[in-house]
Amino acid sequence: MKEYALPKLPYGYEALEPVIDKDTVTLHHDKHHAAYVTGFNTTLKKIVEAREKSDYSAIKALAKDLSFHGSGVVLHNLYWENLCPKSESKEPVSGNLLEQIKTGFGGLDKLKAEMGAAAKAVEGSGWAVLVWDKYADQLLVLQAENHQKLAIWGVAPLLVIDVWEHAYYLKYQNNRAVYVDALWGIINWKIVEERFSKAK
Ligand SMILES: [Fe+2]
CATH class of the missing domain: 1.10.287.990 (Fe,Mn superoxide dismutase (SOD) domain)
Incomplete structure (x- = not known):
């Protein structure tokens, strides 16, 4: 039996302020x-x-x-x-991921609009997930209800947005949309690009 372990945060508990307290x-x-x-x-x-x-x-x-x-x-x-x-979050201005985002969605703003809308519209607790679909060589935006429902088997998750209430309720109360919009300011695009390279 191989147990899972809780990874340490890659930054301090206050590092995501003011977006996440x-x-x-x-x-x-x-x-x-x-x-x-x-x-x-x-x-x-x-x-x-x-x-x-x-x-x-x-x-x-x-x-x-x-x-x-x-x-x-x-x-x-x-x-x-x-x-x-926030100070380390840099949107991609070039590179393979951005090219694929342009091909798939028509640009970064269009991806953010689609993924943001998906995140805001999750029924109950769940996630929005940007994935690489290796079967058709394309990027897709999925929702996950709870953690495990609505997946496509075998796709690689590149970017995930937690929209369980525990992710935002203390600061944003029921205003999930405000939390989702603010989250774009603290995305680690470098990691997303790394995941994309590995998935490809
Ligand atoms: Fe969570």
């Missing part, structure tokens, strides 16, 4: 993100126990939990990594 980052990382790590590891342990006993009577719930918590961990890992302090 220190308290939100602290709770989000130390409590919510951590809970998915614990949830995944606990579920995995139960599956190993079931395996040892050859008792798969609870496998439906366990498999669901594994997907929910596992996807929760992965998306949060991606999320923290694809954010950065």
Whole structure:
């Protein structure tokens, strides 16, 4: 059995201010993100126990939990990594990613409009996810409900936006759209470009 671990934030808890306040980052990382790590590891342990006993009577719930918590961990890992302090966030002005964004969406502003709209329109808790679809060599914007629903298997996530209330409620209350719009100011495009190069 191989457990997941909670990665440390790549910056200080206050580094994303004023877009995301220190308290939100602290709770989000130390409590919510951590809970998915614990949830995944606990579920995995139960599956190993079931395996040892050859008792798969609870496998439906366990498999669901594994997907929910596992996807929760992965998306949060991606999320923290694809954010950065405002002073370090530089939109791409050239390069392969920008070219692909132009081909796929017609430009960076059009991508931001589509992904922002997708993020704002997620039903309940979930994510907006920019992915590289290797099957057709194209960029796509997806939504994820909770963490695991509405995915396309095998695509590579490049940029994720968390729109669970825990990601913004302390500072923005119910104004998810204001949070999403502000988030564009703290995107780590360098990481997005790196993920794109690897996915290609
Ligand atoms: Fe979250």
